[in-house]
Amino acid sequence: MSGAIGVFDSGLGGLTVLKSLMSALPNEDFVYLGDTARLPYGAKSPQTIQLYLKQNIEFLKNYNVKAIVVACNSASSVLKQESFTELPVWGVIEPGAMAALRATKNKKVAVIGTRATISQASYVEALQRLDKNIEVFQQACPLFVPIVEEGLYDDPLTNLIVYRYLNPLRTVDVDTLILGCTHYPLLKTPIKKVLPFVELIDSSKVIAEQLKAHFPQTEMEHTQKVEILCTDNTAQFQAMVNLVIGGDNFMAIQKVDI
Ligand code: DGL
Numbered sequence: 001m002s003g004a005i006g007v008f009d010s011g012l013g014g015l016t017v018l019k020s021l022m023s024a025l026p027n028e029d030f031v032y033l034g035d036t037a038r039l040p041y042g043a044k045s046p047q048t049i050q051l052y053l054k055q056n057i058e059f060l061k062n063y064n065v066k067a068i069v070v071a072c073n074s075a076s077s078v079l080k081q082e083s084f085t086e087l088p089v090w091g092v093i094e095p096g097a098m099a100a101l102r103a104t105k106n107k108k109v110a111v112i113g114t115r116a117t118i119s120q121a122s123y124v125e126a127l128q129r130l131d132k133n134i135e136v137f138q139q140a141c142p143l144f145v146p147i148v149e150e151g152l153y154d155d156p157l158t159n160l161i162v163y164r165y166l167n168p169l170r171t172v173d174v175d176t177l178i179l180g181c182t183h184y185p186l187l188k189t190p191i192k193k194v195l196p197f198v199e200l201i202d203s204s205k206v207i208a209e210q211l212k213a214h215f216p217q218t219e220m221e222h223t224q225k226v227e228i229l230c231t232d233n234t235a236q237f238q239a240m241v242n243l244v245i246g247g248d249n250f251m252a253i254q255k256v257d258i
Contacts, residue, residue: 004029004225005211006065008056011039011230012237013148013182014071015244017092017204021069022224022245024208027217029225031063035258037231040145041074042114042181049116050078057089059258063227067214069207073180074114077122090211092203096178097126099206101134103199104176110137110169110198113180114145123180137172141165141181148183149236154190162190174198228253 005025007018011034018032033056035041041049053075060068067088070076076091100109111123118140127134143161152158169177178201179185185202192200226245230237233255241253 003066004031004063004227005215006031006033006057006060006063006068007071008033008035008060008068008075009072009182010034010041010052010074011036011149012240012244013145013184015240016185016202017069017071017182017207018226019244020204020208021211022226024212025215025217026224027220027222028215029227031060031065031227032229033060033256034228034230034237036234036237040114041072042116042142042145044074044116046078046116046120049075053079055258059256061087067211069211071182071204071207073182073203074116077113077117077120088214090207092182092207093122093126093180095206095210096180096201096203097123097130099203100127100176100178100201101130103201104134106173106175107131107133108135108137108172108174109176109178110139110172110174111178111180112139112141112144112165112184115140115142117180123178137169137174139165139169141184144181144187145183148186151239153186158187158190159193162187163194166191166194169195169198176201179203225251227251229256230254231256231258 005028070091073092076093079091118138124136127136147158176199
């Protein structure tokens with residue numbers, strides 16, 4: 001599919017980003033890669049994640065994509081844009097940080113993410129580069145990804161775990177929370193129960209706005225084509241594609257080797 005936009009994540013979390021991109025950019029086609037065989041990235045070392053990132057970008061180039069969106073915070077946090085000069089590669093960190101700065105009134109922002117994202121402190125770096133007066137509180141939430149993968153979006157166990165991770169943020173008076181993992185938008189409801197007055201920053205929305213500015217959409221007849229690839233085609237991945245993207249929108253899921 002020549003001229004499509006490539007999107008990848010370690011697995012299914014990036015489907016929330018793909019969905020936002022599909023609605024914001026109706027004139028564009030997409031190739032999505034879920035690296036399900038090597039999931040989770042969030043528990044891996046920066047060196048390993050960097051290797052996967054490079055391999056996924058090289059792999060997507062075979063599809064003649066015109067741009068790539070790294071729809072994974074763990075991978076975005078080790079992305080060095082200057083390493084990929086021949087085509088634009090967008091990560092989710094910078095757009096998420098910019099949106100948080102627009103949203104915060106008291107300049108106290110919290111970031112939640114995988115261990116990999118939090119240990120890289122890439123949001124802290126991006127936020128403080130844009131505004132040195134910003135106070136940033138970080139919290140790794142390693143149990144959130146398996147909860148989402150199990151589909152336990154609204155479950156007593158989920159409420160308990162969300163409370164355990166996020167309750168300390170209530171005492172530091174943050175008014176904005178960056179959902180620094182593409183799985184987390186699926187936990188907005190239990191997160192809102194613990195932090196009802198905090199604005200949630202969903203990077204899938206923000207990155208879609210940024211790409212729209214780069215690829216202006218005109219009103220034209222276009223049947224959007226979406227190709228979904230994965231490195232391990234599990235029933236769980238298929239169910240998630242159906243739930244998030246909807247059955248009619250994509251060609252059959254294809255298993256690929258990277
Ligand atoms: N989607 C990944 C992220 O945004 C989390 C899943 C994983 O650990 O691979 O960080």
